[in-house]
Amino acid sequence: MKKLIIVGGGYSALVLGGALLENNFKDFLILERNDRVGKKILVTGNGRCNLTNDRLDLSFYHGGRTDFIEYALKKYDNASVERFFARRGLLLTRENGRVYPLSRVSASVLDALRLPLADYVVTGAFVKDIKKTGDCFLLKTADGQTYKTENVVLSCGGKSGQNLGTDGSSYRLAETLGHTITKLYPSLTFVLSSTFPKGLKGIKHFASVTLVDGDKPVKNSVGDFLITEKGVSGNSVFDLSSEISSTKKPLFSVDFLPEYKFALVVDALKNKRGFYPDVAAKNMLTGYVHSAFSEHVALRLGIHDMPLSSVDDNTIKSAVELVKNYPVKIDGVGGFEFSQVTHGGVDTRAVNKKTMESKLCRGLYFTGEILDVDGDCGGYNLQWAYSSAMVVSESFK
Ligand SMILES: Cc1cc2nc3c(=O)[nH]c(=O)nc-3n(C[C@H](O)[C@H](O)[C@H](O)COP(=O)(O)OP(=O)(O)OC[C@H]3O[C@@H](n4cnc5c(N)ncnc54)[C@H](O)[C@@H]3O)c2cc1C
Numbered sequence: 314m315k316k317l318i319i320v321g322g323g324y325s326a327l328v329l330g331g332a333l334l335e336n337n338f339k340d341f342l343i344l345e346r347n348d349r350v351g352k353k354i355l356v357t358g359n360g361r362c363n364l365t366n367d368r369l370d371l372s373f374y375h376g377g378r379t380d381f382i383e384y385a386l387k388k389y390d391n392a393s394v395e396r397f398f399a400r401r402g403l404l405l406t407r408e409n410g411r412v413y414p415l416s417r418v419s420a421s422v423l424d425a426l427r428l429p430l431a432d433y434v435v436t437g438a439f440v441k442d443i444k445k446t447g448d449c450f451l452l453k454t455a456d457g458q459t460y461k462t463e464n465v466v467l468s469c470g471g472k473s474g475q476n477l478g479t480d481g482s483s484y485r486l487a488e489t490l491g492h493t494i495t496k497l498y499p500s501l502t503f504v505l506s507s508t509f510p511k512g513l514k515g516i517k518h519f520a521s522v523t524l525v526d527g528d529k530p531v532k533n534s535v536g537d538f539l540i541t542e543k544g545v546s547g548n549s550v551f552d553l554s555s556e557i558s559s560t561k562k563p564l565f566s567v568d569f570l571p572e573y574k575f576a577l578v579v580d581a582l583k584n585k586r587g588f589y590p591d592v593a594a595k596n597m598l599t600g601y602v603h604s605a606f607s608e609h610v611a612l613r614l615g616i617h618d619m620p621l622s623s624v625d626d627n628t629i630k631s632a633v634e635l636v637k638n639y640p641v642k643i644d645g646v647g648g649f650e651f652s653q654v655t656h657g658g659v660d661t662r663a664v665n666k667k668t669m670e671s672k673l674c675r676g677l678y679f680t681g682e683i684l685d686v687d688g689d690c691g692g693y694n695l696q697w698a699y700s701s702a703m704v705v706s707e708s709f710k
Contacts, residue, residue, distance in 0.1 A: 443486050
């Protein structure tokens with residue numbers, strides 16, 4: 314009989330385990346289905362683990378209840394993350410507000426978390442069933458073991474990153490204990506689109522991307538925009554991906570030159586025409602955008618093989634219009650197997666924001682992505698996993 318069992322050994326579980334040891338609370342176990350804990354941590358932030366962000370506020374989060382998210386985030390914010398890792402001897406660094414371990418290697422975060430917890434972890438333990446009988450929970454694992462505990466924390470993630478142990482089975486555990494799961498969507502994923510020709514595959518550009526519903530702007534995101542085999546990807550696209558499913562006529566409008574106003578670019582191109590009249594029009598936008606994209610624009614406008622001297626003012630304006638307002642058709646989004654995080658989850662109306670304890674089942678707690686809370690790209694999901702885990706830790710001292 315344990316006082317507490319944590320189901321799942323991902324980021325939030327390991328943070329919670331570390332906080333419990335700091336509280337001098339030792340009567341707990343972490344059950345992880347994989348052969349080791351924290352596999353997903355290793356692939357986060359492209360192997361560099363983007364832990365949190367210097368810019369932290371509610372506008373970066375999505376989910377059923379903002380007051381629910383706000384409580385945990387305010388109590389355990391980005392500065393709290395920094396102090397938590399400093400106590401473990403791990404220094405952090407930042408790039409454009411994104412916070413990483415100083416080593417810029419995810420394994421250093423995983424090591425800082427997992428090493429003190431070696432005696433508290435059981436791996437290869439896939440919890441397939443949970444029952445509450447009287448004051449205790451009975452947990453059954455796929456290998457036939459039974460565990461008895463007074464309290465349970467479901468830290469077993471969402472439906473994204475399925476090859477890392479999170480296939481959505483976590484939600485069934487919550488449902489068997491009486492909880493409702495909101496509609497689930499893949500978020501922070503690529504977007505399927507047949508807009509760009511194959512020749513542009515691999516082009517990466519800094520861009521301002523606006524998701525439009527018919528002609529109404531829904532949300533804007535600025536960052537990397539990548540043209541891929543199947544569509545478009547990059548941070549700017551990831552951040553808009555969860556909104557697409559609830560948009561009736563979704564379309565991206567992409568500004569490849571967000572730092573420059575329309576008229577300024579038009580004037581610059583007119584100057585270029587005056588200075589280099591014999592240069593081929595396909596190179597008109599070279600220096601502004603990738604040369605293959607410059608050629609693509611010239612082809613679309615039918616000026617590819619002309620000298621710049623033959624390109625009139627209206628055509629220059631059309632070229633700039635395309636570069637600053639490029640319409641990208643949206644054919645769908647990459648599925649859960651490609652998404653970084655799940656939009657939706659355990660309905661937070663049935664969870665106490667001050668403890669993360671279920672309002673329906675005493676002794677049941679939740680941390681991280683299993684809850685109906687998800688964040689934008691930039692460290693916001695690991696921050697949520699941290700904040701929610703720290704709130705749970707307060708109940709075990
Ligand atoms: C490729 C990728 C890159 C990402 N990069 C970032 C980033 O840089 N910054 C950021 O903030 N977020 C990032 N995320 C999102 C972030 O990793 C997750 O939101 C976060 O890990 C969620 O933490 P968690 O503890 O809730 O769940 P997880 O870390 O997903 O852990 C859940 C654990 O539970 C285990 N488990 C599941 N079911 C059971 C069961 N029934 N029994 C036992 N064990 C079970 C799983 O094997 C897993 O180890 C990324 C995600 C992916 C997929």
